[in-house]
Amino acid sequence: MIRTLSDVQRRDWLRLARTENVGPVTFDQLISRYGEPALALAALPDLARRGGRMATLKVPSEADADRELAAGAALGARLICACEPDFPQALAALDPPPPLLWVRGDFGLLDRRTVAIVGARVASAAGQRFARGLAAELGAAGCVVVSGLARGIDGAAHEGSLPTGTVAVLGGGIDDVYPPEHRDLYARIVEQGCVVSENEPGRTAVARDFPRRNRIIAGLSRAVVVVEAELRSGSLITARLANEQGREVLAVPGSPLDPRAKGTNDLIRQGAAICEGAEDVLRAIEGLGGFREPERTPYRPPPVDADDALRERLADLLSPTPVSRDELVRAAGAPAPAVFAALMELALAGRAELLPGGMVAKG
Secondary structure, three states: OOOOOOHHHHHHHHHHHOOOOOOHHHHHHHHHHHOOHHHHHHHHHHHHHHOOOOOOOOOOOHHHHHHHHHHHHHOOOEEEEOOOOOOOHHHHOOOOOOOEEEEEEOHHHHHOOEEEEEOOOOOOHHHHHHHHHHHHHHHHOOOEEEEOOOOOHHHHHHHHHOOOOEEEEEOOOOOOOOOHHHHHHHHHHHHHOEEEEOOOOOOOOOOOHHHHHHHHHHHHOOEEEEOOOOOOOHHHHHHHHHHHOOOEEEEOOOOOOOHHHHHHHHHHHOOOEEOOOHHHHHHHHOOOOOOOOOOOOOOOOOOOOOOHHHHHHHHHHOOOOOEEHHHHHHHHOOOHHHHHHHHHHHHHOOOEEEEOOOEEEEO
């Protein structure tokens, strides 16, 4: 479903993506069902009302969208929507892809052979040296290195790959540089590499932004290498997401006496490949073809809308623990199209959360 958007369609696409309670899964279902973002926007109030929402759903105005577009343009950034030809193929292959990306710098790097290097923020000197050297070797072998611009391993990976191509994925807006001491590194990446963000310019990252940032880091990459990570590290979330997306996961082994090695050693215990140098990474991705957007069967609304009883039954079945949509179909004893329609309405009402991989949790 690759197409070029008009200025009006692009603005509507942006408005839909920024609408309250519309995450990547809900956005993908709305576009699949209604085709045009303008038609989905028009349907939102009734869908949210049927889901049980009493207050008006917060939808950005045309003026709000125009202000975001102007702010991005003032930074020299470009907005790329998921349906457009220039959207990175690796991200387009995700189910679902992020609806849009803001990009500064050389966006052509996003479709080259990419490897993510991530790890601890409070990294050892040895870990930073390894990450910097690994990034430089991978760059010399023709790879682009992706990371998150954080302290420690991320910063070292960017420094090592800056001459050959590096991509920084931000949790906040395209201009949200964190930590502050990486402002110079950020400026050099904009000049020589590429910076991407899913969020609007001017936004400061909060905790909930980083799992989505990590999903993009993994989604852009053919392999994810974790250099150092404690057991509760965000880098392990990136590794898990990469595994779910079918990417290769590698980990650098470390001393059992160092807490920063516990996460990487545990990844190896769970089946991650050992990374002792660039040759291990290149061997892992050798033979992997390019990414192709999956063929999608367009969603069609059910002949009869889901009734109130089904919506309430599904709401009662949900809990904070995610469950698959197929399991909800079985538990509700209702046709799948009606269940899927009801779940989208509950999500817009804030009563359900539609997650990647066909999972659903209580809103």
